[in-house]
Amino acid sequence: MPAQRPTLPDGIAAQHGHIAAQIRVLRLAVDDQAGDVRLRSLLADLFEDVRSHFAYEEAAMEIGGYPRLKAHRSEHAAFMHRLETLREESLMSDTELMPVLAALLETWFRNHEGSWDKEAAEFLRIAG
Ligand SMILES: [Fe+2]
Numbered sequence: 785m786p787a788q789r790p791t792l793p794d795g796i797a798a799q800h801g802h803i804a805a806q807i808r809v810l811r812l813a814v815d816d817q818a819g820d821v822r823l824r825s826l827l828a829d830l831f832e833d834v835r836s837h838f839a840y841e842e843a844a845m846e847i848g849g850y851p852r853l854k855a856h857r858s859e860h861a862a863f864m865h866r867l868e869t870l871r872e873e874s875l876m877s878d879t880e881l882m883p884v885l886a887a888l889l890e891t892w893f894r895n896h897e898g899s900w901d902k903e904a905a906e907f908l909r910i911a912g
């Protein structure tokens with residue numbers, strides 16, 4: 785029986801921590817040249833959790849009347865697109881670009897959290 789993976793927690797900040805940890809695990813696996821099966825499994829989990837997180841965050845912004853929701857949503861869509869590209873690379877067993885793509889994902893997520901998400905959280909906190 786495969787080990788149960790941790791589920792996405794409730795709350796935006798907790799979800800950010802969870803996803804950042806998943807990206808770190810993925811990067812380490814890429815650096816260690818883990819096998820295709822392991823990489824695909826990590827990417828599938830990451831894909832699912834990021835998609836759930838974005839839906840959760842967008843719902844919170846919608847409920848809170850956040851004015852830049854449309855632009856924020858586009859940022860999320862761009863990230864999902866990158867994640868999809870990375871997944872396609874792994875499916876083609878074309879691992880040459882994997883370290884670069886994994887590093888990009890990590891940087892993107894950190895930057896997004898420190899700018900877009902920070903601004904939205906601030907708005908939602910003030911708006912109550
Ligand atoms: Fe976001």
Ligand SMILES: [Fe+2]
Binds near residue numbers: 800837897901
């Ligand atoms: Fe977020």
